[in-house]
Amino acid sequence: MSVPRFDRPLKVIQWTTGNIGRRSAHAILSRPDLELVGVYAHGADKVGKDAAELCDWPEPTGVIATNDIAALLALKPDACCYNPLWPDIDELVALLEAGVNVCTSAAWITGGKQSPEDRARIEKACVEGNATIFGSGAHPGMTNVIAMTLSGSCEQVDEVRITESVDCSTYESAETQTAMGFSQDPATPGLAENVRRESEVFAESAAMMADAMGVTLDRMTFDVTFTAATGDSDLGFMQIPEGTVAGVLGYHRGWVGDRNVVSVGFNWTMGSHVAPPKPLAHGHVIQVFGVPNMRTVLHCLPPEGWTEEGFMGLGMIYTALPVTNAVPYVVSAAPGIVTLADLPPITGRMRA
Incomplete structure (x- = not known):
């Protein structure tokens, strides 16, 4: 199966810009088939900053980081690259209920470590929003x-x-x-x-x-x-x-x-x-x-x-990109919780 094709760039929001999230945001900006439309800032010191400053992009993007979740959902994104350290079930439910497909590195592969109640909330949100959640990483x-x-x-x-x-x-x-x-x-x-x-x-x-x-x-x-x-x-x-x-x-x-x-x-x-x-x-x-x-x-x-000195930068790219590159596949997938065993091989983008 080839990479899913769309007639427009997919609108993506980046959730957090820490070690992994800033590598994801940089990758979104580098892909013509993805459009970075919003950035969620976990820390108050990042609110109001251009995404370029948060992910070392060479020129301003006009996308300003915010902690206003309602404003981000109002952008009607196709997907969210969700990269905090741990998943927040309330955040995930809000995204999925709003129809935002979630690609995450936040300790999520099948959702099996979640309580039965929290997993049921996620499954219900996927149904209500006709949305999909997928987890991966290195x-x-x-x-x-x-x-x-x-x-x-x-x-x-x-x-x-x-x-x-x-x-x-x-x-x-x-x-x-x-x-x-x-x-x-x-x-x-x-x-x-x-x-x-x-x-x-x-x-x-x-x-x-x-x-x-x-x-x-x-x-x-x-x-x-x-x-x-x-x-x-x-x-x-x-x-x-x-x-x-x-x-x-x-x-x-x-x-x-x-x-x-x-x-x-x-x-x-x-x-x-x-x-x-x-x-x-x-x-x-x-x-x-x-x-x-x-x-x-x-x-x-x-x-x-x-x-860059040390392994950290490469390791964060290695962790982020299996999630970021999955966006088109996850947007095309059936609603619900999907895993690495459900999707076709996820590829990166060849540089022409």
């Missing part, structure tokens, strides 16, 4: 697509395993990193459960892949190993003191009977004083065990002439 997201594609080369699939294996020190979000256990005492009561809860979207992606490959999981489990720092690390935006968590190796695992058939996890470190239990691959290790076994390591690398 991991989970692109990695799941590649795993499912690799499985298509196998006569038999026994297990799928995906591991994000990176040094997270350049991801400057102390709130996120602390929630994932970093800088905490490894013996903190409930720390493993906190990390499980914070990373539950990985379990959503595991269940989605299992369903796409023809099995229904009996249960999900989570296991995690914390590695303590052997010295102090000052990362600028946060500290990793000696003896606190500097490495996190965790997996959300799906089971059929006593067989672990799908695992989605992360092998993350922060700071220079840590020896993780599993050596870093500095990429996404995607493995399908079966007949035959399939394995690839997905690397996100800078293009020639890239001037």
